[in-house]
Amino acid sequence: MKEVRGASTEPPIVEIRGVTKRFGAGRPAVDSVDLEIPRGELFALLGPSGCGKTTLLRMLAGFETPTAGEIRIDGADVAGVPPNRRPVNMVFQSYAVFPHMSVFDNVAYGLKVTGAPVAERRERVREALGLVRLDGLEARKPDQLSGGQRQRVALARALVKRPRVLLLDEPLSALDAKLREAMRLELVNLRIAVGITFVFVTHDQDEALSMADRIAVMEHGRVRQVADPAALYEYPSCRFVADFIGKVNLFEASASAGRDREGRLVLEVPGLGALPVPHPEPVQQGEIGLAVRPEKLRLGESRPDAEIVFEATVEDFAYYGSETRLFLVTEGGVRLSATVPNTDRGPVRIERGARRFVSWAPADTLVLTE
Amino acid sequence: MDTWHAHRRAFWTFFLPPTAWLVLFFLAPLALVWGFSFGEKRGLVEIAINGTLENYVRALDPLYLRIFGKSFWFAALTTLICLAVGFPVAVAITFAPPRWKPILLLLTILPFWTNLLIRTYALIAVLRTRGYVNFAAEWGWERADAALAWVGLGDLHLLGERFEPLAMLYNNTAVVFGLVYVHLPFMVLPLYAALDRLERSYLEASLDLGASQLRTFASVVVPLALPGIVSGVIITFIPALGSFLTPDLLGGTDSQMIANVIERQFKSANDWPFGAALSFLLMYVTFFALALRAAASRGRSAMEAA
Numbered sequence: 001m002k003e004v005r006g007a008s009t010e011p012p013i014v015e016i017r018g019v020t021k022r023f024g025a026g027r028p029a030v031d032s033v034d035l036e037i038p039r040g041e042l043f044a045l046l047g048p049s050g051c052g053k054t055t056l057l058r059m060l061a062g063f064e065t066p067t068a069g070e071i072r073i074d075g076a077d078v079a080g081v082p083p084n085r086r087p088v089n090m091v092f093q094s095y096a097v098f099p100h101m102s103v104f105d106n107v108a109y110g111l112k113v114t115g116a117p118v119a120e121r122r123e124r125v126r127e128a129l130g131l132v133r134l135d136g137l138e139a140r141k142p143d144q145l146s147g148g149q150r151q152r153v154a155l156a157r158a159l160v161k162r163p164r165v166l167l168l169d170e171p172l173s174a175l176d177a178k179l180r181e182a183m184r185l186e187l188v189n190l191r192i193a194v195g196i197t198f199v200f201v202t203h204d205q206d207e208a209l210s211m212a213d214r215i216a217v218m219e220h221g222r223v224r225q226v227a228d229p230a231a232l233y234e235y236p237s238c239r240f241v242a243d244f245i246g247k248v249n250l251f252e253a254s255a256s257a258g259r260d261r262e263g264r265l266v267l268e269v270p271g272l273g274a275l276p277v278p279h280p281e282p283v284q285q286g287e288i289g290l291a292v293r294p295e296k297l298r299l300g301e302s303r304p305d306a307e308i309v310f311e312a313t314v315e316d317f318a319y320y321g322s323e324t325r326l327f328l329v330t331e332g333g334v335r336l337s338a339t340v341p342n343t344d345r346g347p348v349r350i351e352r353g354a355r356r357f358v359s360w361a362p363a364d365t366l367v368l369t370e
Numbered sequence: 371m372d373t374w375h376a377h378r379r380a381f382w383t384f385f386l387p388p389t390a391w392l393v394l395f396f397l398a399p400l401a402l403v404w405g406f407s408f409g410e411k412r413g414l415v416e417i418a419i420n421g422t423l424e425n426y427v428r429a430l431d432p433l434y435l436r437i438f439g440k441s442f443w444f445a446a447l448t449t450l451i452c453l454a455v456g457f458p459v460a461v462a463i464t465f466a467p468p469r470w471k472p473i474l475l476l477l478t479i480l481p482f483w484t485n486l487l488i489r490t491y492a493l494i495a496v497l498r499t500r501g502y503v504n505f506a507a508e509w510g511w512e513r514a515d516a517a518l519a520w521v522g523l524g525d526l527h528l529l530g531e532r533f534e535p536l537a538m539l540y541n542n543t544a545v546v547f548g549l550v551y552v553h554l555p556f557m558v559l560p561l562y563a564a565l566d567r568l569e570r571s572y573l574e575a576s577l578d579l580g581a582s583q584l585r586t587f588a589s590v591v592v593p594l595a596l597p598g599i600v601s602g603v604i605i606t607f608i609p610a611l612g613s614f615l616t617p618d619l620l621g622g623t624d625s626q627m628i629a630n631v632i633e634r635q636f637k638s639a640n641d642w643p644f645g646a647a648l649s650f651l652l653m654y655v656t657f658f659a660l661a662l663r664a665a666a667s668r669g670r671s672a673m674e675a676a
Contacts, residue, residue: 063574083577090578096571100593110579113589161579 011075012036013165013197014060019069021055021221028067029055031221037165037199037214042191044208045201047218048244053201056218057167060199061090074164089158090167093174095150097142097157103129104138106153110161128160131193148179159194166191168200172207184211205245209233217241233293238370242291249297249336250368253288264362271332275308279367289368294325296364297338299356306359312336314354324348328358407646417642425647434631434648441627444542444617445610448549452557452606453599455550460561461591464568475562478555486552490619493548497538497620504535540622548616553609557602564598565591597667604663608656628652 014037021030030052037043045053058064059071062083071078078086089110098106107128111121129135132152142150151171158166171187172180188211191198202208208215209229216226217240225237236242239250253267253275260266265279267288275290303309312328315335326338336358342348407426409419428434463474481489496502511533518528538544572594576586592599614629621627628648635645 061574061578063577083574084580084582088578090575092571092575094569094571096569096575098572098575098590098594109576109581109589113576113579113581113585157575157579 010039013039013074014199015070015072016056017070017072019056019059019066019071021052021059021064022067028052028221030059030066032069033218033221033223035216035223035226037197040195040197041213042188042198042200042211044212044215045199045218046205046208046212046215046244047203049203051218052221053203053218054169055221057090057169057199057201060165061088061167062086087164088167089161089163090169091151091154091158091171093170095154095174097145097150097153099142101142102138103134103140103142103145103153106142107156107160110157124160125156128156131159131190132156147175148183151175151183155190159190159196163196165197165199168198170202171200172202173204180207187211209245217244219244234366236291236366236368239289239291239368242289242366242368247294247337247339249292249294251290251334253290256283256288265367267367269334271330271334272310273332275365276362277365277367278363283367283369287369291366291368292360292364294337294339295323295341296360297336298359299326299338299340300359301356303357304359307362308365309357309359310334310336312356312358314350314352314356316352317348317350319348324350326350326356328356330358403646404650405646406643407650409643409646411641411643414640425643426651428644429647429651434628437626437628437631438651440625441611441629444546444549444625444627445607445613447546448553448610449557449603449607451546451550452554453603456554456557456561456602459554459558460565463558463562464565475559478558478562481552481555486615489552490548490615493551494539494619497544497547499535499537499539501538503538507536508533539620540625542621542625544620544622545617545625545627548620549610549613552613552616553606556606556609560598560601560605561595562598564595564601568594600663600667604660607659611656612652 014035016033016035019030019033020028022028033052033056045056047053055064059066060073062078062081066079073087098109101109104125107125108121111124116124125138126135129138132155134149134152134156137145137149142153145153151174168187172183175183184207187198187200200211209232212229214226214228215232217224217232219240225232225241227235227237232241233245236245242248243250251269251272254270256265256267258266260276262276262278263280264276265283266274266276267290268274269290277290298304298306303311310330310332312330314326315329316327318325321342323342324340326340328336328338330336338358405419406417408421408423409417410422410424412418459478463471463478466474494501498504511529515524515529518524518526538547568591572590573586576590577583581589611627612629613627614633617625617627617630618633629652632645632648632652635641635648639645
């Protein structure tokens with residue numbers, strides 16, 4: 001696991017040390033996780049369903065108790081602290097906006113139960129509703145609101161408490177596609193406006209990449225990699241992360257042919273031959289994977305002057321508007337997928353069975369040892 | 371639902387028998403009894419329905435009003451105790467592990483598998499002077515008395531000269547106790563249904579926002595379970611109000627409820643018109659209560675739709 005540490009010298013707002021959570025026998029839902037979340041970050045817990053990301057979030061909120069390990073929020077160990085005494089608030093996946101209360105009462109609830117004076121309550125609710133642009137809807141009942149508005153109520157209700165950390169469980173999954181896109185940017189701007197650390201759980205890699213400052217990718221209860229979006233995409237630490245984030249061509253190297261004159265690693269891939277890769281770190285023999293992102297592949301009708309180049313047949317293609325994805329087979333029988341941006345208007349000039357030269361730069365090849 | 375217009379004969383074939391059954395065996399006798407309430411007893415079995423209101427006037431005599439009042443009081447107290455006891459039970463079932471839920475629900479409705487009469491006699495065996503509760507109390511008293519003697523306080527007779535059995539039967543307390551025992555499942559089941567539908571995230575959201583467990587219960591659980599509470603209250607209160615077996619078997623001379631009076635009119639007193647008037651007074655009140663509930667729920671949904 002490679003961790004890119006934040007530049008901040010302040011102690012992290014959330015520290016998770018060796019946290020494990022077991023529900024009964026079998027594999028733990030969360031398995032010895034170590035994480036540090038610096039102040040003011042928009043931090044994403046990303047992974048497929050059942051990877052333990054929601055359980056980890058619920059442990060931060062206090063709804064689950066770790067079987068082992070320690071969680072510190074703003075420096076304080078929160079073991080044994082019930083949810084109602086933690087300096088964090090949560091936006092639930094279902095929003096859980098109280099159906100029997102008006103928008104105002106929903107947002108005021110957290111202030112009322114802790115005995116904030118009426119005048120302060122009114123002022124802070126007004127401020128919170130302004131922040132999520134729900135002014136004027138104070139008297140509405142939740143069943144008179146759209147899904148997007150209900151989510152804003154849930155956000156305002158949590159933010160009005162001024163938590164040290166705001167936890168969001170799949171905050172956008174209940175919205176329709178168009179609204180989801182718009183809310184991504186809005187959440188990012190909201191975080192900047194309030195300056196609170198946001199930790200959100202998502203299974204949607206696009207969501208994590210486009211919103212988060214940093215992302216922890218989880219699989220089977222373990223954190224596989226913590227990095228900022230670009231590092232995660234361009235330098236995945238393992239096959240799982242490379243495959244889970246974005247699309248990728250994955251090859252398994254059969255042997256290492258050593259290093260060439262420039263000191264690059266030369267790896268033998270069945271069907272593709274020897275491929276040079278700049279990779280200064282020493283590698284163990286065997287179990288080495290190679291990965292190239294589809295958009296890094298160049299396609300040409302004539303043989304380009306490139307080190308890595310293969311002649312391939314277009315087996316199939318799919319048009320996506322902004323880009324076209326091609327599925328090719330090399331003469332060695334290796335399948336490749338390539339993404340070509342549709343920079344020019346006009347008909348797609350590709351057909352099944354067409355011959356193309358595929359090339360990529362050695363520097364765009366990833367070496368995966370895990 | 372759009373096809374029964376097209377298959378009129380099939381519709382009537384299925385619709386007629388139950389309708390005929392209900393009209394013949396439910397509505398007609400009810401109408402007959404309603405008619406009796408405006409009638410006059412002419413002979414041993416002869417009743418003339420002559421539109422007199424005398425039976426109702428008699429029914430509003432303070433003697434009967436007091437019994438009405440007492441019945442309402444018993445039913446209300448029963449409902450209240452059932453709610454207080456049933457709510458924790460319903461909460462416990464709701465939050466029990468999934469594999470325990472069907473077993474706990476089965477235990478809740480298990481009493482229905484035994485005849486009410488037998489259950490009431492069983493209750494008598496538990497509560498009477500030489501009953502199980504008193505046996506247990508006596509055993510406890512003897513042990514406590516022996517302990518006091520052992521520490522040298524035996525001569526003071528701090529617990530009395532001898533064990534005095536508790537009088538738990540043939541009084542008003544016994545009636546309410548019996549009514550609570552009989553009607554508790556009627557309260558638990560609708561409460562459970564309401565609580566089980568309640569989304570857990572509402573409770574978690576309340577806790578997350580800083581509310582204590584108690585506050586969450588009062589501000590979130592109770593308001594959201596309100597439809598279940600109202601249903602439970604109604605289906606506990608109405609049968610409790612009309613009970614006659616429990617006050618008959620467990621009650622003393624002054625604990626008869628209105629149903630006992632009605633039963634007596636139809637049987638030993640053989641005054642059907644007066645019994646019918648008392649019955650229908652009880653029914654009017656019940657209908658009024660149901661109409662209130664309907665109005666309340668209509669008001670609520672109208673408020674939500676506004």
